[in-house]
Amino acid sequence: MSFTGLVTSPSMILTDCEAKSDVEVIKLLSGLALEQGYVEEIFIEKIIEREKAYPTGLPTEVQIAIPHVHDGCKKSFFSAAVLKEPVKFGSMDGSDDPIMANIVFLFGITDPSHQVKVLRKFSEVFQDADLLRDLISTRDNKELLTKLKGALGDYIIIQ
Amino acid sequence: MKNKINIAVACGGGIFTTTVVTEKLEEILRKNNIKYSISPHKITEVPNITGVDIIVVTGKTSEKNKAGAPVMLGLPLFTGVGAEEFTKQFLEKVREIMNNG
Numbered sequence: 102m103s104f105t106g107l108v109t110s111p112s113m114i115l116t117d118c119e120a121k122s123d124v125e126v127i128k129l130l131s132g133l134a135l136e137q138g139y140v141e142e143i144f145i146e147k148i149i150e151r152e153k154a155y156p157t158g159l160p161t162e163v164q165i166a167i168p169h170v171h172d173g174c175k176k177s178f179f180s181a182a183v184l185k186e187p188v189k190f191g192s193m194d195g196s197d198d199p200i201m202a203n204i205v206f207l208f209g210i211t212d213p214s215h216q217v218k219v220l221r222k223f224s225e226v227f228q229d230a231d232l233l234r235d236l237i238s239t240r241d242n243k244e245l246l247t248k249l250k251g252a253l254g255d256y257i258i259i260q
Numbered sequence: 261m262k263n264k265i266n267i268a269v270a271c272g273g274g275i276f277t278t279t280v281v282t283e284k285l286e287e288i289l290r291k292n293n294i295k296y297s298i299s300p301h302k303i304t305e306v307p308n309i310t311g312v313d314i315i316v317v318t319g320k321t322s323e324k325n326k327a328g329a330p331v332m333l334g335l336p337l338f339t340g341v342g343a344e345e346f347t348k349q350f351l352e353k354v355r356e357i358m359n360n361g
Contacts, residue, residue, distance in 0.1 A: 151272060151273055154272065155271070155272025155273070155303065155319045155320070156320075157272075159338075159339050160335075160339060160341060161339045161340070161341060162341070167276065169273065169275060169276050170273055170275075171273065171275055192320075193272075193277070193318065193319050193320070193335060194319070194320060194333060194335045195319065195320020195321070195322075195333075196320075208276065210275050210276065213275045213276065213278070213279045214279075216279070217279050217280075217283060220276055220279045220280050221279075221280050221283055224280045224338055227338075227339065228339065228340035
């Protein structure tokens with residue numbers, strides 16, 4: 102199986118983010134991906150469309166949201182925002198209880214079949230409540246990136 | 261008695277959760293010596309998937325499968341919350357289908 106990590110950079114890892122809605126966070130993070138050349142403009146439209154139809158808030162112990170799509174993605178990437186105030190996302194399981202996300206991980210994936218291990222590793226992070234609590238309390242983006250790198254190792258590639 | 265179970269896994273985009281949940285299902289089935297085939301789908305395809313015994317979805321859907329395959333919410337395998345309970349129900353369903361097939 103070929104192995105590909107997800108690219109990211111300090112500019113795509115945000116702390117103290119003041120976004121007020123799910124769409125605002127998604128626009129902000131995917132706009133950064135556009136600036137880096139990881140996605141085409143259509144990606145932003147598609148990822149918002151997808152979030153409305155199939156929300157990505159996860160009913161985990163520490164609630165998070167993981168917007169992602171592959172349309173318009175040129176290079177598989179990872180970005181994150183720790184929110185100053187929790188932002189409401191729809192729940193992936195379709196329940197009416199909204200997810201109040203304190204942290205949002207936004208992904209672009211070009212070919213999921215080549216990224217099984219990476220995606221699996223990330224899913225372990227989503228289940229790790231202690232790690233998530235630590236990430237959420239981080240105020241400096243470089244420190245946040247260091248912690249993420251510590252948890253994900255070679256699965257993220259810092260550019 | 262069927263000797264193999266055919267499963268469709270479906271999520272909103274057919275990417276992230278499908279990929280992870282498929283891996284977990286494979287692990288469960290292998291551990292229980294059950295032969296399987298698994299195919300990835302999008303949730304919008306749920307009503308029209310044919311030739312499968314069970315559909316595991318990872319996102320919201322109120323759609324039923326027109327060919328009559330039961331639809332199970334497999335998100336617990338992704339979040340870990342309720343994973344054990346899901347695994348138990350899933351295996352019960354698989355065995356029921358295989359014994360009656």
